Amino acid sequence: xxxxxxxxxxxxxxxxxxxxxxxxxxxxxxxxxxxxxxxxxxxxxxxxxxxxxxxxxxxxxxxxxxxxxxxxxxxxxxxxxxxxxxxxxxxxxxxxxxxxxxxxxxxxxxxxxxxxxxxxxxxxxxxxxxxxxxxxxxxxxxxxxxxxxxxxxxxxxxxxxxxxxxxxxxxxxxxxxxxxxxxxxxxxxxxxxxxxxxxxxxxxxxxxxxxxxxxxxxxxxxxxxxxxxxxxxxxxxxxxxxxxxxxxxxxxxxxxxxxxxxxxxxxxxxxxxxxxxxxxxxx
Amino acid sequence: xxxxxxxxxxxxxxxxxxxxxxxxxxxxxxxxxxxxxxxxxxxxxxxxxxxxxxxxxxxxxxxxxxxxxxxxxxxxxxxxxxxxxxxxxxxxxxxxxxxxxxxxxxxxxxxxxxxxxxxxxxxxxxxxxxxxxxxxxxxxxxxxxxxxxxxxxxxxxxxxxxxxxxxxxxxxxxxxxxxxxxxxxxxxxxxxxxxxxxxxxxxxxxxxxxxxxxxxxxxxxxxxxxxxxxxxxxxxxxxxxxxxxxxxxxxxx
Numbered sequence: 001x002x003x004x005x006x007x008x009x010x011x012x013x014x015x016x017x018x019x020x021x022x023x024x025x026x027x028x029x030x031x032x033x034x035x036x037x038x039x040x041x042x043x044x045x046x047x048x049x050x051x052x053x054x055x056x057x058x059x060x061x062x063x064x065x066x067x068x069x070x071x072x073x074x075x076x077x078x079x080x081x082x083x084x085x086x087x088x089x090x091x092x093x094x095x096x097x098x099x100x101x102x103x104x105x106x107x108x109x110x111x112x113x114x115x116x117x118x119x120x121x122x123x124x125x126x127x128x129x130x131x132x133x134x135x136x137x138x139x140x141x142x143x144x145x146x147x148x149x150x151x152x153x154x155x156x157x158x159x160x161x162x163x164x165x166x167x168x169x170x171x172x173x174x175x176x177x178x179x180x181x182x183x184x185x186x187x188x189x190x191x192x193x194x195x196x197x198x199x200x201x202x203x204x205x206x207x208x209x210x211x212x213x214x215x216x217x218x219x220x221x222x223x224x225x226x227x228x229x230x231x232x233x234x235x236x237x238x239x240x241x242x243x244x245x246x247x248x249x250x251x252x253x254x255x256x257x258x259x260x261x262x263x264x265x266x267x268x269x270x271x272x273x274x275x276x277x278x279x280x281x282x283x
Numbered sequence: 284x285x286x287x288x289x290x291x292x293x294x295x296x297x298x299x300x301x302x303x304x305x306x307x308x309x310x311x312x313x314x315x316x317x318x319x320x321x322x323x324x325x326x327x328x329x330x331x332x333x334x335x336x337x338x339x340x341x342x343x344x345x346x347x348x349x350x351x352x353x354x355x356x357x358x359x360x361x362x363x364x365x366x367x368x369x370x371x372x373x374x375x376x377x378x379x380x381x382x383x384x385x386x387x388x389x390x391x392x393x394x395x396x397x398x399x400x401x402x403x404x405x406x407x408x409x410x411x412x413x414x415x416x417x418x419x420x421x422x423x424x425x426x427x428x429x430x431x432x433x434x435x436x437x438x439x440x441x442x443x444x445x446x447x448x449x450x451x452x453x454x455x456x457x458x459x460x461x462x463x464x465x466x467x468x469x470x471x472x473x474x475x476x477x478x479x480x481x482x483x484x485x486x487x488x489x490x491x492x493x494x495x496x497x498x499x500x501x502x503x504x505x506x507x508x509x510x511x512x513x514x515x516x517x518x519x520x521x522x523x524x525x526x527x528x529x530x531x532x533x534x535x536x
Contacts, residue, residue, distance in 0.1 A: 067410060069406070069409065093412035094412070096409075096410055096411070096412040097412045099410070101407070101410040103403045103406070103407055104403070105402060105403065107402060107403035107404050107406065107407035108404070108407075109399075109404055109407075109408075110398070110399070110402070110404065120411065120413075121411045121412075121413075124411065124412070124413045124418075125412065166407075169411075173411075
């Protein structure tokens with residue numbers, strides 16, 4: 001809308017396969033505990049890149065780093081070739097206008113109806129006439145199959161519908177990057193399939209670079225072009241979903257097949273079991 | 284953080300002041316969307332109207348009873364109107380309105396903003412390159428700031444009516460004496476005291492409410508705690524400020 005569709009920061013014509021997001025040697029810690037240490041990932045233009053990993057591996061933190069909501073202690077995060085950490089507030093806002101983000105629960109504004117939610121970014125950033133806003137909003141809502149729900153309030157929507165509305169809102173400014181934070185959590189199989197198909201469609205039809213963070217291995221396997229498996233603050237495996245599925249690395253196998261015990265231990269670290277039961281002080 | 288109480292208090296006062304500065308800096312841009320502010324005046328003001336009017340009536344009536352009871356002992360029932368007018372204008376009107384306002388509108392501001400935070404609506408706005416302080420906080424702050432003096436005025440007028448209802452209509456104080464004593468005792472300075480107080484309390488309560496909401500823990504528990512803190516902090520703050528302002532106005536009289 002406000003940005004030319006295929007501009008890259010260095011001025012050269014953008015090509016499919018260029019790195020749009022580059023995370024290099026990033027360290028990030030919360031309260032002294034390292035979430036990432038030496039993280040390296042890349043997302044390339046026009047592809048769906050999936051980040052998988054057990055809960056608590058900082059998948060959402062990675063998104064916060066990419067969108068400039070948090071900054072790394074060490075290393076660089078580059079989006080469109082520019083370092084996010086170096087940006088001023090206004091540069092950051094300019095960057096975010098080129099990104100759309102789908103939140104876990106949709107994060108629709110509860111005091112606005114579906115139509116106004118989708119229109120929200122347009123009203124905030126453009127001076128389009130009411131006619132144009134209407135056309136854009138209805139087209140996007142139609143794309144997610146919810147044109148008929150335009151006048152419902154967010155509280156009247158099911159979880160899957162809310163996420164589709166949020167998706168319509170995320171694409172209304174025609175972003176170059178679409179970020180999905182746990183898009184499948186808490187959805188029934190039908191809604192899950194719908195969201196899955198929409199992610200693929202958005203990517204193919206609009207040529208958007210997509211980032212999907214999730215732990216739903218099977219859904220991701222059907223749509224992702226590249227995938228990363230994160231664990232313990234670093235990338236333990238990367239490649240196509242098929243490559244990951246065939247991997248012999250213990251951490252990858254544990255995650256991909258959902259084994260309770262493995263490199264990620266079933267038991268939280270504790271003292272000696274017998275001593276604990278007998279009430280003895282463990283040394 | 285394990286600061287001692289004074290340090291923690293100082294830190295908090297600093298944080299609230301910084302937040303106020305952020306709000307003030309965005310008032311100009313926020314005026315570009317007057318619709319948002321009008322909606323918040325409605326939310327904070329119109330929706331508090333019934334409880335303010337009801338409370339004003341009862342407070343006025345009690346002042347009528349109390350005044351009559353006390354002044355009758357000295358044979359000077361005519362002064363009931365003076366007590367009611369000065370008591371309401373200078374202290375009870377602004378203070379009680381502010382306390383009721385904190386309970387009715389302040390809590391709803393805090394829980395609303397806290398809920399928006401815990402459901403990631405505020406983050407979503409940031410991701411849409413919309414500043415949530417400007418879009419969510421400033422209109423609510425201004426709504427409260429504008430509504431509070433109007434509510435205090437309404438409260439005071441109704442309380443004055445309630446006092447004369449008891450004093451004149453029920454207890455039989457002479458209407459002419461009642462009003463002429465009142466007119467003689469009240470001057471513009473007293474009215475200003477009420478106006479200034481209600482403006483100050485409006486800022487205090489609205490600021491505490493939006494601050495607590497915006498800085499609440501983004502969990503259901505956190506929103507509940509923040510709402511409680513709004514009532515406690517703003518009530519104590521109102522009573523403290525009331526003392527300081529009363530003293531200041533006595534000095535300038």
